[in-house]
Structure formats: C-alpha cells, structure tokens
Amino acid sequence: MAVFYVYIMETTSKDGKKAYYTGYTNDLYRRWKEHRKGTGAKFCRGRHVELKFFETYTERKTAMKRELEIKSYTKQKKINLIDSFNKS
Numbered sequence: 001m002a003v004f005y006v007y008i009m010e011t012t013s014k015d016g017k018k019a020y021y022t023g024y025t026n027d028l029y030r031r032w033k034e035h036r037k038g039t040g041a042k043f044c045r046g047r048h049v050e051l052k053f054f055e056t057y058t059e060r061k062t063a064m065k066r067e068l069e070i071k072s073y074t075k076q077k078k079i080n081l082i083d084s085f086n087k088s
Helices: 028-037 060-071 075-087
Strands: 004-012 018-025 048-057
Touching: 004 028, 004 060, 004 075, 018 028, 018 060, 018 075, 028 048, 048 060, 048 075
Parallel strands: none
Antiparallel strands: 004 018, 004 048
C-alpha cells in the first residue's frame, strides 16, 4: 500500500523571517533531507528548514488536493494547524 505525505516546513531566512512551505511526497524523510540540503524547492534554498506538520494519505490524488487546500490557507491558519498537530 502506497503512502503519501502532505507536509509543512517552516523556513527561516538569514534575516530571521519565517515562512511556511507546503508540499506532498511519497518519501517524507528524503524530501526533508532535500529541503535541508537546498536541493528541494527553490523556496527553501538558503533558509533554515524544519518539518512542522504532516498528514498521511493512501491516494496521491487526495494528498494533492489537501496540499492545494493548505496552500490556500493564511499564514495564521497554517500556524494554527501546526499548533494543533503538535498538541496531539
């Protein structure tokens, strides 16, 4: 059975500004390493990256739909989602 992950990375730029990158993958550990090495998304290059949130799905289509949903969230709504995830 395939597993797909929707995740949020918190990125911190050199000037200390925080932003959130949302993506999906079938290998969360590999993707996290790519972002940390700067070989993942251009958005994460040159920034400190931390995994803050993830969900699992068995269907790629469902994971992709959820990724788009989260990407449309405001920054505060993403922070609230991360906070609720970390309280569990």
